[in-house]
Amino acid sequence: MLTVFGMSFTTSHSSLFDAWFAYLVIPSLGIGIISYGIEFVRKNNEMQQQLIKAEKLKAVEQMGAAISHEIRNPLTAASGFVQLLQDDYLSRQKRKEYLSIVKEELLSAERVIQDYLTFAKPSLETFEELNVKNELRQIINILQPLANQNSVEIITDFSIIGFIKGDGQKFRQCFVNVLKNAIESMPAGGYLTISTEFSQSCVTIKVTDTGVGMTSEQLERLGEPFYSTKGKKGTGLGMMVVYSIIRAMDGSIWVESEVGKGTTFLFEFQTITTTVKNQQTVRA
Numbered sequence: 325m326l327t328v329f330g331m332s333f334t335t336s337h338s339s340l341f342d343a344w345f346a347y348l349v350i351p352s353l354g355i356g357i358i359s360y361g362i363e364f365v366r367k368n369n370e371m372q373q374q375l376i377k378a379e380k381l382k383a384v385e386q387m388g389a390a391i392s393h394e395i396r397n398p399l400t401a402a403s404g405f406v407q408l409l410q411d412d413y414l415s416r417q418k419r420k421e422y423l424s425i426v427k428e429e430l431l432s433a434e435r436v437i438q439d440y441l442t443f444a445k446p447s448l449e450t451f452e453e454l455n456v457k458n459e460l461r462q463i464i465n466i467l468q469p470l471a472n473q474n475s476v477e478i479i480t481d482f483s484i485i486g487f488i489k490g491d492g493q494k495f496r497q498c499f500v501n502v503l504k505n506a507i508e509s510m511p512a513g514g515y516l517t518i519s520t521e522f523s524q525s526c527v528t529i530k531v532t533d534t535g536v537g538m539t540s541e542q543l544e545r546l547g548e549p550f551y552s553t554k555g556k557k558g559t560g561l562g563m564m565v566v567y568s569i570i571r572a573m574d575g576s577i578w579v580e581s582e583v584g585k586g587t588t589f590l591f592e593f594q595t596i597t598t599t600v601k602n603q604q605t606v607r608a
């Protein structure tokens with residue numbers, strides 16, 4: 325304004341309009357546009373953050389409601405049967421029957437809590453080098469009795485090397501869930517094939533069963549909290565835990581399934597190159 329004011333004494337009227345335009349209109353317009361742009365980006369970012377937060381809160385809220393519902397059901401049933409047990413004239417046989425129902429209900433409440441706990445802490449606390457082959461062997465050992473019960477034969481084909489980074493506890497939990505589902509999908513027996521492949525950049529783990537398979541709707545809902553087709557026996561939390569662990573490990577999952585034929589789960593993790601190099605020199 326000072327410049328324009330000074331110029332009004334020295335220059336002619338015709339160029340004064342240009343001066344006004346150059347010194348007053350353009351700068352303020354420019355500043356206006358730039359600050360609008362900055363403000364727009366800032367607002368957008370803020371809104372995005374708020375949206376993420378709201379989504380998270382909503383998820384926690386929904387989980388809370390669903391969890392309390394899932395736990396309340398078996399607890400209500402258990403307390404009902406405990407009340408029946410108070411009857412002094414109850415026969416021994418009935419008493420035994422009621423007690424076993426109470427136990428079953430309490431166990432199912434515990435299963436829900438157990439599965440939820442692993443979900444609630446999806447961030448990995450410890451990162452260690454995991455030998456995929458050893459970890460899988462350990463998990464198979466744990467699940468062998470269950471497989472025998474369902475007359476499922478476990479076939480393995482592991483690559484010699486393959487190290488990934490992650491939390492061992494969580495990795496085992498994840499694959500126990502996947503393999504348990506696979507075994508449970510073959511109540512009349514079948515083959516469970518677990519193979520690993522290793523390349524310079526990634527380790528893939530393939531789990532194939534010859535079980536009941538899933539329809540495309542079931543596939544779509546896989547990993548949804550409390551989505552289970554197993555009625556009272558299932559919690560519907562297993563796959564949700566699997567997805568959250570794999571996400572925390574930066575891995576990916578593909579699922580393929582055909583009703584009546586079986587299901588294949590494919591997992592991919594990044595390899596740790598330094599360790600791989602060490603291994604190769606050891607082998608050489």
Ligand code: ADP
Nearest residue numbers: 505506509552553554558559560561562563587
């Ligand atoms: P749950 O095992 O307690 O039912 P999950 O989250 O582990 O809960 O699994 C959810 C559902 O996904 C199961 O009820 C089942 O219908 C389906 N599912 C998971 N894995 C398989 C599989 N390998 N074969 C067939 N169905 C499967």
Ligand code: MG
Nearest residue numbers: 501505562563
């Ligand atoms: Mg399961």
